[in-house]
Amino acid sequence: MRKLSEHEIKTLEAQACTCSDWSKVSVADSFSTDYVKHVHFSGNITLGVFEKEIAAKGGIVRHSGIFHATLHNCNVGNNVFINKINCYIANYNIGDDCFIENTELVVTDGVSSFGNGTQIALLNEGGGREIIMSDHLSSHLAYIMAIYRHRDKCIEKIKDIICSYSKQISSATGTIGNNVKIINCGRIENVRIGDSATIEETSNLTNGSINSNKYDPVYIGQNVIAKNFIISSGSIVTDASLVENTFIGQGVQIGKHFSIYDSVYFSNCQGFHGEACAIFGGPFTVTHHKSSLLIAGMFSFLNAGSGSNQSNHMYKLGPMHQGVVERGSKTTSDSYILWPAKVGAFSLVMGRHTQHSDTSSLPFSYLIENDDATFIVPGVNLKSVGTIRDAQKWPKRDRRKDPDKLDCINFNLLSPYTIQKMYAGIDVLKNLQALSGETSETYSYQSSKITNDALHHGLKYYNMAIEKFLGNSIIKRLEGTKFKSIDEIRAQLKPSTEVGLGTWVDISGLIAPKSEISKLLDDIEQGILNSVSDINERFRCIHSNYYEYEWTWALEKLEQKFGKPYTEFTVDDIINQVETWRSNVVELDKMLYEDAKKEFNLIARTGFGVDGNDDTKQRDFANVRGNFEDNPFVTAVLEHIKKKTALGNELISRVNI
Numbered sequence: 001m002r003k004l005s006e007h008e009i010k011t012l013e014a015q016a017c018t019c020s021d022w023s024k025v026s027v028a029d030s031f032s033t034d035y036v037k038h039v040h041f042s043g044n045i046t047l048g049v050f051e052k053e054i055a056a057k058g059g060i061v062r063h064s065g066i067f068h069a070t071l072h073n074c075n076v077g078n079n080v081f082i083n084k085i086n087c088y089i090a091n092y093n094i095g096d097d098c099f100i101e102n103t104e105l106v107v108t109d110g111v112s113s114f115g116n117g118t119q120i121a122l123l124n125e126g127g128g129r130e131i132i133m134s135d136h137l138s139s140h141l142a143y144i145m146a147i148y149r150h151r152d153k154c155i156e157k158i159k160d161i162i163c164s165y166s167k168q169i170s171s172a173t174g175t176i177g178n179n180v181k182i183i184n185c186g187r188i189e190n191v192r193i194g195d196s197a198t199i200e201e202t203s204n205l206t207n208g209s210i211n212s213n214k215y216d217p218v219y220i221g222q223n224v225i226a227k228n229f230i231i232s233s234g235s236i237v238t239d240a241s242l243v244e245n246t247f248i249g250q251g252v253q254i255g256k257h258f259s260i261y262d263s264v265y266f267s268n269c270q271g272f273h274g275e276a277c278a279i280f281g282g283p284f285t286v287t288h289h290k291s292s293l294l295i296a297g298m299f300s301f302l303n304a305g306s307g308s309n310q311s312n313h314m315y316k317l318g319p320m321h322q323g324v325v326e327r328g329s330k331t332t333s334d335s336y337i338l339w340p341a342k343v344g345a346f347s348l349v350m351g352r353h354t355q356h357s358d359t360s361s362l363p364f365s366y367l368i369e370n371d372d373a374t375f376i377v378p379g380v381n382l383k384s385v386g387t388i389r390d391a392q393k394w395p396k397r398d399r400r401k402d403p404d405k406l407d408c409i410n411f412n413l414l415s416p417y418t419i420q421k422m423y424a425g426i427d428v429l430k431n432l433q434a435l436s437g438e439t440s441e442t443y444s445y446q447s448s449k450i451t452n453d454a455l456h457h458g459l460k461y462y463n464m465a466i467e468k469f470l471g472n473s474i475i476k477r478l479e480g481t482k483f484k485s486i487d488e489i490r491a492q493l494k495p496s497t498e499v500g501l502g503t504w505v506d507i508s509g510l511i512a513p514k515s516e517i518s519k520l521l522d523d524i525e526q527g528i529l530n531s532v533s534d535i536n537e538r539f540r541c542i543h544s545n546y547y548e549y550e551w552t553w554a555l556e557k558l559e560q561k562f563g564k565p566y567t568e569f570t571v572d573d574i575i576n577q578v579e580t581w582r583s584n585v586v587e588l589d590k591m592l593y594e595d596a597k598k599e600f601n602l603i604a605r606t607g608f609g610v611d612g613n614d615d616t617k618q619r620d621f622a623n624v625r626g627n628f629e630d631n632p633f634v635t636a637v638l639e640h641i642k643k644k645t646a647l648g649n650e651l652i653s654r655v656n657i
Helices: 006-014 139-147 152-169 385-396 416-436 452-478 486-493 514-525 532-544 546-562 571-600 614-625 632-655
Strands: 025-027 036-047 053-055 061-063 065-076 081-094 099-107 174-176 181-183 187-193 198-200 204-210 219-221 225-231 242-248 253-255 259-265 270-272 275-277 293-295 297-299 309-311 323-325 336-338 341-343 348-350 366-370 373-377 442-445 448-451 504-507 510-513
Touching (some): 099 174, 293 297, 293 309, 336 341, 416 452, 416 504, 416 510, 416 546, 448 452, 452 486, 452 546, 452 571, 452 632, 504 514, 510 514, 510 532, 510 546, 571 632
Parallel strands (some): 036 065, 081 099, 099 181, 099 187, 174 187, 198 219, 204 225, 253 270, 275 293, 297 323, 323 341, 373 448
Antiparallel strands (some): 053 061, 442 448, 504 510
């Protein structure tokens, strides 16, 4: 950089530029005054070169430069276009190739941590489960901060780590990265903006970080108001949405007047039309409808129906109650849950539920309101087309393009986490039978009811899913190897680690042995993990070893089933397990097939062929919905039956020594 020459100063002044002290202005060696007009400079200023033309929307071309603006204490990179700043830009480092036009104010006022260190009062609006925002906050670290309050020493360590980071990045100078576009905006105050972000027509952005990058840019537009926030890479916030005291993770979409306050929304969440308050939105928490309220709850892989609502206020000590809806659940239109309550994984909630049930030991269930009571239909979601479709679509809808993915997401429908709950569910259902008798019409459980028929079907569904999981595990373990003896088979069955035994947990998308999470917490307390990046790397390590840990857990269940260690397994044991797996997989697929067929029956055709006869109705339905036999899901189910049957036969032939 160099100082301006006397000739350059005179030229700038002739172009209606002013400065309180030209000696504080430094420029690049190749700087030209041609494209700096009607600008007032104050404080310390550095300017790059303005050599390129920039294409705007609609084919308009603008030459880089600074026009009609006031800049105070700013460093401006190369080939930046700044025009029509109504107030001023103050205390900012502006990167290369930026486009800033027709904006009211861009300022860093005092020392700011740009949203880092802001506390969010999750779940309990009265406090006690606060998390602290940080640029690299993962859903798993946030889960530990919010839920593991019994590990108070660990929580304090995490708070210290994040507060230390917040102090390190605090500055009186904000940053606007390279290739940033800021167009037709109102006030932007104490906001750090990453590379390639686009901010259009926002009303007010205050105290936040927009962690955009060239791999996965952030878009914020159309009258958004945001205060005390962090928005991660690949996210979109638009349509007059309101964001306050909120962390928005990677690949999140917020729009259509959505309001979110004191909440976290992690990878691939969507919030449209409705409202979220004091919620923990784990990965793929989705609400699309007006009049839907998510409040004081913990969710992940959730699909909230129109008018879904919860209540955390029992009109006694205030809004202090919380709820947990475990991964993969759905709430139907106009459903309601009175917290406190806990809903088991992959469950469907229909109607109003006020009995504070805990169905976490009965996953894949329906919760149905009948005469103000909650009826549980255990395990029925295992044969639901919707459940399988969701499990297939989530990986395909992972919008994250950033190579540094903050959340480690396990998409598995069947895992030690869900299977252990099915084992517990079987115990629950059998105990109910033993206590009330096998001929009882209904059974009472957790302030809810289960019919006799539902109980018997639940036992069947859980056993089928367990056999499917164990078979999947043993087939995966033995795949791709030719065996000459039972000793070679046993050698391959030997687990590579002892980690995986015992209880498993879902740490907001990360499915892991509880022992590994406990070890991680110990290492935080002891200072072995002393940064957010260190903690996130440990989460990635646990995630990458999932299948090794899973096999250790599954093998123990197989040993318990056979009543002997794997070193005594016989060829017949393995063949019997594969045959059991094959029959259960085929039966479950046939149930899915029959469930899918309901979408093509006479009732489903109601509303088709409005002005015609039955033939018109059938043809109209076929042209809109297609034929049952040609439906992609149906053909996939039939292909899955063939594939899994062949896979089982192939393994049997390899191990049948």
